[in-house]
Amino acid sequence: MKLAVQLVEALCVFVVIFYLYCRSPAFQPLRLDRPRGRVRLYLVFTGIAVLGNYLGVPVVGGQAIVNARAVGSVLAGLLGGPVLGFLVGATAGIHRVTALTGIAALAGAISTTVEGVLAGLVHFALKRRPERLMTPWVAAATTFVGEVVHMVIVLYLSGPQSGDIVRAIGPPMVVANPVGAALFMLVVLERQREQDRVAAASSARALEVAERTLRLLGRGIDQRTAGELAAIIKEKTGVAAVGVTDTEHILGWAGMGADHHLPGGAISSPYTRQSIAENAVVFADGRRQSYNCTVSPGCQLASMVIAPLQVDGAVVGTVQLFEPRHRRFLNMNKSLGEGLAALLSSQLVIARYQEQKSLLVMSELKLAQAQVNPHFLFNALNTIIAILRRDPGRARELLIHLSNFFRKNLKRASDVSTLGEELEHVRAYLEIEKARFEGRIEVRTEVDPGLLSLRMPAFTLQPLVENAFKHGFSSTLGEGHATIRAFRDGSAAVVVVEDDAGAWQEPQERAGLGMQIVDKRVKNLYGEGWGLSVECVPQELTRVTVRLPAEGAAA
């Protein structure tokens, strides 16, 4: 009985040590999904098992030790499975045999290993139901059975003195070790519950932020929304300062340093630039690496986490959390910062999606308008009526072109068209315009025939040609020339519409809006790297270039 009390005392020392370890920063969540986590578990429980040898009470003249080794191997088996249980048991057993002496050493070593494997089998059996595996009762019962097996093995292997040994060590170990294992399991469980609580608290905060930012970010991110955003995040995380940037400027700032981290200021911190360039979370804990404000030498901020905001894989900005020199950067806030950036990114994606949806509605409307462009229609009819007097055959042809033009116009704006179809649409349009301006305009077409199947949004080409007419020919009194070209440029297909008037003006005008819509629709279909650009040499030429991926053309 005295031995049992001594063993319980030893176990209590143990549990205290283990408890302290669990509370220390060195403790990491029990992770079995990574090799490093397994190695860590192995080391911890081997440590416990070996310590169990030393904290034991030698009996029967030092031939045996009343020990708590089993606690280590059983817990390892329960938490990590048979392999880990085996390894911990075997290591501690080898230690028992080599470092300490006694007749019972070999039996102890074998039985510890057996107990590890036994616990591993329990782990295996209850793997699917962790809530039943991770209980003090299971730990106690497994240890109890394990220790009984231990005694049996000692009886068989320890020779003539085995009876004495079992009588000496059996009762205390069979009684005390299950209690110890249960206590260990309680500590582990408590630690896990606390982690869950922290995780729950930070997800609750993240969700609160999300709830408040969702409406804000519906308008996309700009200086107005960024300031509010920073204030919300600061309020909810409690960090000293929060910054929101795009890829070049500070958009919003809340908290410490707001006097010199001004919205609109250029990004100067190398950490921010690194985060943007690598699309990665950058952390400086304030000790090994610290944040050094490049704007003001008096800035107190020293530690930070910078997480990129991304839309479709491209970085559009960052969210930054800061703490000053005298305050530790909480791990929770670090992961919260990362989480928030991911969450805000997805909100931005939603905002962008909505913007694109309204853009599409707008372009539908614009195109619906174009479908009944009154000037074009009535001038065309007037021209045909005039030609009808002298040349009914030509008038008939023009009416057919006009029908073709309007038929193509009836296509839905959301349809995808091919370069060939677009060229037919343009040809119908050009036939009418040529008749209207008889001889004053000349349009050349140079198209790589391999690109005729190139896919693009419907109504890409015609608005560009119409624009060349509106702004090109309408500003010259003489003749107007235009060229439509399509060619390959590496992996890109390039479509160029060029006129010789050089009268392009920045898009305050409606035609400018038309061009923007063409650009956005191409980007919608193919992504940010593609789209439209305009060059203008005044009085000389205006060149509108559309770049599309050449895979859009079937080989």
Place this chain on the structure above:
Amino acid sequence: VIRAVIVDDEPHARAELESLLQEMGAFEIVGRCANAVEAVHAIRGARPDVVFLDIQMPAIDGFELLSMIDDDELPEIVFVTAHDEHALRAFEERAIDYLLKPIARERLAKTVERLQRRRGAWPAAASLPRSPIRRIPCLAGKAIKLVDLAEVELVRSSEAGVYVITARGELFTELTLRVLEERAGLLRCHKQYLVNIDQVDEIRPDDEAGATIRTRSGKEAPVSRRFLPRLRERLEI
């Protein structure tokens, strides 16, 4: 007979309107113009009773064209356009009628009625303030050049016509000195000269009561005694 000028940049539209007018039997077509510059020339040269004027035209639209014609020389205006978004403004410009293309015969007959009723009331109604001229259409050889007002240094009139003088040379224009003085903000310094006040480099008094202006590029123009005080006032000297 009503003498008419047709202004439209589309040849078929001109031809169609001409055919229709001739079918009416009341018109003599005295000018067919494809742009505003030809139109100024035809209106000043042929002195028509009426101009059928397209609004949407290259470089200078129908409204701008009207501001380039002296009130005394301004005939009746009938706007002809494909779309009615300009109707209100057209009547503010004291147009007698506003036709939509394609033109129906019956509608054109009404225009003829209006024109004939109005004939007794000619000359045309009192002038209204017009939009200012910002570019002056000039002839450079056969080509038409639109000279920005800021580039103009002097305008000179002679028996051969009116010439716009810039740092790069002289160009002939159909516009009159009076129109340019009233609507382009150029200042009269002599019976035959206008000056762009922003281009004056120096004013040198003569022996008599007049003076001579030198422009930034070194061109000279006389200032007559009559206009000198006003010039001084504008230059604040």
